[in-house]
Amino acid sequence: MKRVLEGSHAVAEAVRLAKVQVISAYPITPQTHIVEILSEYCTKGLMNARFLRVESEHSCMAALIGAQTAGVRTFTATSGQGLALMHELLHWASGARLPIVMAEVNRALAPGWNIWVDQTDSLAQRDTGWIQMYCEDGQEVLDSTLQAFYLAESVNLPVMVVLDAFYLSHTYEPVDVPGQEAVDRFLPPYVPKFQLDTAHPCGFGPLVAPGDYMEMRYHIAMAMDDALIRFGEIEDAFAAQFNRRYGPVEAIECEDAEIIFVTTGTLTSTCRLALQDLRAKGEKAGILKIKLLRPFPYERIREELKGAKKVAVIDRNFSFGAGGIFAQEVRAALCNTPDHPPVFGFIAGIGGRDVTPEMLTEIYRQTKNSDAPQKESVWMGLHEVKYAD
Amino acid sequence: MIEIRFHGRGGQGTVVATILLAKAFFQAGYQVQSFPFFGVERRGAPVEAYVRLDRGKILLRTNVTTPDHVAVQDQTLLHSINVTRGLKPGGWILINSPSPPADLTPYAGFQLAHVDANQIALNHRLGTRTHPIVNTAMIGAFARMLGMPPLEAIAAAIEEDLAADAQSNIEAVRDAYREVCLLGGIG
Numbered sequence: 001m002k003r004v005l006e007g008s009h010a011v012a013e014a015v016r017l018a019k020v021q022v023i024s025a026y027p028i029t030p031q032t033h034i035v036e037i038l039s040e041y042c043t044k045g046l047m048n049a050r051f052l053r054v055e056s057e058h059s060c061m062a063a064l065i066g067a068q069t070a071g072v073r074t075f076t077a078t079s080g081q082g083l084a085l086m087h088e089l090l091h092w093a094s095g096a097r098l099p100i101v102m103a104e105v106n107r108a109l110a111p112g113w114n115i116w117v118d119q120t121d122s123l124a125q126r127d128t129g130w131i132q133m134y135c136e137d138g139q140e141v142l143d144s145t146l147q148a149f150y151l152a153e154s155v156n157l158p159v160m161v162v163l164d165a166f167y168l169s170h171t172y173e174p175v176d177v178p179g180q181e182a183v184d185r186f187l188p189p190y191v192p193k194f195q196l197d198t199a200h201p202c203g204f205g206p207l208v209a210p211g212d213y214m215e216m217r218y219h220i221a222m223a224m225d226d227a228l229i230r231f232g233e234i235e236d237a238f239a240a241q242f243n244r245r246y247g248p249v250e251a252i253e254c255e256d257a258e259i260i261f262v263t264t265g266t267l268t269s270t271c272r273l274a275l276q277d278l279r280a281k282g283e284k285a286g287i288l289k290i291k292l293l294r295p296f297p298y299e300r301i302r303e304e305l306k307g308a309k310k311v312a313v314i315d316r317n318f319s320f321g322a323g324g325i326f327a328q329e330v331r332a333a334l335c336n337t338p339d340h341p342p343v344f345g346f347i348a349g350i351g352g353r354d355v356t357p358e359m360l361t362e363i364y365r366q367t368k369n370s371d372a373p374q375k376e377s378v379w380m381g382l383h384e385v386k387y388a389d
Numbered sequence: 390m391i392e393i394r395f396h397g398r399g400g401q402g403t404v405v406a407t408i409l410l411a412k413a414f415f416q417a418g419y420q421v422q423s424f425p426f427f428g429v430e431r432r433g434a435p436v437e438a439y440v441r442l443d444r445g446k447i448l449l450r451t452n453v454t455t456p457d458h459v460a461v462q463d464q465t466l467l468h469s470i471n472v473t474r475g476l477k478p479g480g481w482i483l484i485n486s487p488s489p490p491a492d493l494t495p496y497a498g499f500q501l502a503h504v505d506a507n508q509i510a511l512n513h514r515l516g517t518r519t520h521p522i523v524n525t526a527m528i529g530a531f532a533r534m535l536g537m538p539p540l541e542a543i544a545a546a547i548e549e550d551l552a553a554d555a556q557s558n559i560e561a562v563r564d565a566y567r568e569v570c571l572l573g574g575i576g
Binding site: 002004164166167168170171172173174266267269270272273354355356357 | 412420450
């Protein structure tokens with residue numbers, strides 16, 4: 001049934017429907033509404049789950065590592081500084097092969113103290129071994145959270161469902177909330193492949209000498225590769241049940257496109273609007289929306305971008321001294337392909353600034369009018385900074 | 390697409406007003422989006438919240454800068470905030486006040502309406518004498534001003550979100566719908 005739901009509540013509904021058994025969280029804006037409503041569900045008995053209050057995000061992840069090792073389905077949500085504080089244990093969760101699911105509401109890192117959207121917090125966790133899914137609207141948030149449990153548990157890797165602060169976390173829109181029976185048909189109960197069991201004692205997290213460590217890492221690498229295949233299968237099962245599908249990437253009018261925007265998150269939606277306008281004016285534009293950052297869908301990205309004359313990647317994030325992080329990833333995906341299109345990098349909407357249809361049209365115009373990128377990144381809409389056209 | 394901006398002060402239910410309106414418009418067959426100004430809310434501080442409605446899926450994911458209509462839940466804001474900022478020519482401005490503003494010049498080119506939402510809220514014991522919760526009365530006046538959404542849709546939204554106090558809120562909606570004074574275009 002479609003209900004007008006806040007993005008944060010779309011996450012919470014999915015967590016309730018997934019019958020999560022242990023939730024732990026430390027409050028931080030703009031994630032707070034997610035765990036606020038989950039704690040209410042636990043109190044009212046709408047969920048049969050333990051809600052563990054902790055003194056920090058670091059403790060929160062430690063608590064979930066313990067709970068998941070004991071063999072239950074777990075969930076947390078965080079943002080910005082909270083995610084940064086979890087960093088050490090993010091590595092631990094993936095290394096221990098624990099299928100923990102987290103909602104990560106993208107928030108800019110301080111200072112300057114800023115609660116608004118910027119993807120640098122989650123992208124800085126790129127190499128922690130977590131699967132990362134970026135979402136465009138409330139429906140995708142709910143659906144991805146349900147899929148996240150299935151995917152995490154099928155490859156024994158943790159999953160981060162990533163959503164934009166405010167533009168998604170605090171925005172109400174119609175979302176189809178599935179019934180419990182339909183979700184139960186899609187998502188099997190969690191059956192741990194290993195767990196703490198006093199009847200069958202074993203060691204967890206021991207010293208691993210050079211003779212074995214590399215193989216353990218290789219297993220994680222294989223699981224991550226497998227996650228891309230499993231994601232496709234899980235999407236098939238999801239589509240069979242709910243008739244919705246997103247793909248690791250979504251190509252929008254890319255078939256004949258000469259200039260393709262590469263987008264993530266909610267600015268994809270606004271870009272769809274700009275695209276309608278550009279197409280109406282006869283411009284051959286397209287959009288490639290990236291949902292999965294890890295595992296990165298290299299093949300699909302190469303396939304979808306191969307016909308383009310130019311690619312314009314819009315990053316709501318920045319790696320100082322390098323550039324927009326998705327632009328780097330896209331360049332890396334293309335670099336070994338002969339005659340690949342040039343990749344133009346644009347930085348927009350950092351720290352919660354609007355990315356408007358006009359700005360996206362301007363990005364298109366600048367890309368169309370340049371033969372090759374003049375620099376790694378062009379920052380859009382900066383105040384008091386003058387640069388030549 | 391129609392874009393609506395609500396002005397209020399933290400604690401007056403400004404954000405809830407836009408959520409209820411969005412739910413009512415959705416009931417009435419519209420696609421909707423509602424969100425607060427992406428800021429930090431404190432009691433008494435100026436707050437903004439928005440509603441977008443359209444027949445098709447709403448793709449725009451930005452703040453509302455050029456609203457079609459505006460509602461002002463607290464008339465003391467008129468002295469400190471330019472409530473017509475970005476308002477499209479001919480757009481409605483609904484003010485919570487027993488009387489129209491003494492000086493109409495700032496509203497030239499727009500349409501004006503006012504309703505004594507404080508009194509209506511107090512009549513139905515919504516909030517306190519010093520802090521009446523005026524949001525449902527404002528929605529009722531708004532629905533009359535725009536000719537939508539239907540009162541039944543607003544009532545359904547209130548029953549979903551304000552179940553504990555649904556009846557008095559629905560009565561406030563009906564009173565405001567009846568009592569709102571539509572001055573119309575200001576020359």
